[in-house]
Amino acid sequence: MISLIIIGNEILSAQIEDTNLKYMLRRLAEEGYAVDEARIIGDDIGVISATIRALSAQSRFVISTGGVGPTHDDVTLEAYGAAFDSPMILHPTLADGIKGYYGDKLTPAALRQATVPECTELVRFGETKWPIIKVKNCFVLPGLPEVFVRKFEGVVGLLPNSVQRYYAELLSGVEEAQFAEALTRYQEEFLEVEIGSYPRWNHHEYAAKITLKSTNETQLKELYAALLAFFKEQAHLVGSQEPAPYVPQQE
Numbered sequence: 001m002i003s004l005i006i007i008g009n010e011i012l013s014a015q016i017e018d019t020n021l022k023y024m025l026r027r028l029a030e031e032g033y034a035v036d037e038a039r040i041i042g043d044d045i046g047v048i049s050a051t052i053r054a055l056s057a058q059s060r061f062v063i064s065t066g067g068v069g070p071t072h073d074d075v076t077l078e079a080y081g082a083a084f085d086s087p088m089i090l091h092p093t094l095a096d097g098i099k100g101y102y103g104d105k106l107t108p109a110a111l112r113q114a115t116v117p118e119c120t121e122l123v124r125f126g127e128t129k130w131p132i133i134k135v136k137n138c139f140v141l142p143g144l145p146e147v148f149v150r151k152f153e154g155v156v157g158l159l160p161n162s163v164q165r166y167y168a169e170l171l172s173g174v175e176e177a178q179f180a181e182a183l184t185r186y187q188e189e190f191l192e193v194e195i196g197s198y199p200r201w202n203h204h205e206y207a208a209k210i211t212l213k214s215t216n217e218t219q220l221k222e223l224y225a226a227l228l229a230f231f232k233e234q235a236h237l238v239g240s241q242e243p244a245p246y247v248p249q250q251e
Contacts, residue, residue, distance in 0.1 A: 003055035007066035032162030048079035066143030086117035125154035171239035
């Protein structure tokens with residue numbers, strides 16, 4: 001449903017540690033939205049525009065962060081214009097806001113932040129005076145974490161209601177190779193359930209965690225029951241969590 005783009009040479013070079021992607025993934029999971037793909041790319045107009053074009057076509061929404069400031073390497077908005085063949089314009093609403101913010105310290109570089117693709121839509125949220133920039137089905141957010149978080153939460157409030165997802169898990173006392181073929185067969189039978197398998201090395205409680213996620217509660221419960229019986233029969237089951245509404249957790 002949603003694709004994410006993190007933009008910035010400073011991220012790729014490890015000059016700055018990105019926190020925006022982790023935040024988005026956690027919050028979207030909490031709200032029940034599926035993320036199709038996430039990419040981290042540099043400040044190259046060609047790469048950014050190609051990425052926007054590809055992800056915009058495959059996902060219902062795209063959210064990008066970074067590259068919308070006043071300096072020469074802030075080329076994200078220009079890349080959006082190239083991606084959608086939309087000429088760049090000085091948006092009067094954005095320009096007025098920037099002029100009011102900078103006052104007599106206004107520079108051409110600062111005003112550059114008001115130059116956006118002609119197809120841009122400004123979306124107001126909350127009480128902030130700075131709107132969200134939306135280009136087609138893409139939300140364009142700044143990379144600075146303090147500003148990003150506020151705008152991202154505004155985007156979350158604009159997304160359509162999500163579909164309830166369900167989750168269950170089983171813990172195996174043996175490594176994945178012992179049950180991999182069985183999981184493949186079950187996955188082919190239960191197509192609406194996402195089966196995940198995650199090994200744990202030298203763990204005293206279990207050797208692998210099998211997770212089940214789906215918006216189809218009935219099918220997930222059926223698969224859970226089948227896998228529960230399978231692992232019990234093999235004497236491999238060391239723990240389980242029954243199907244319930246999905247709440248993301250990190251170990």
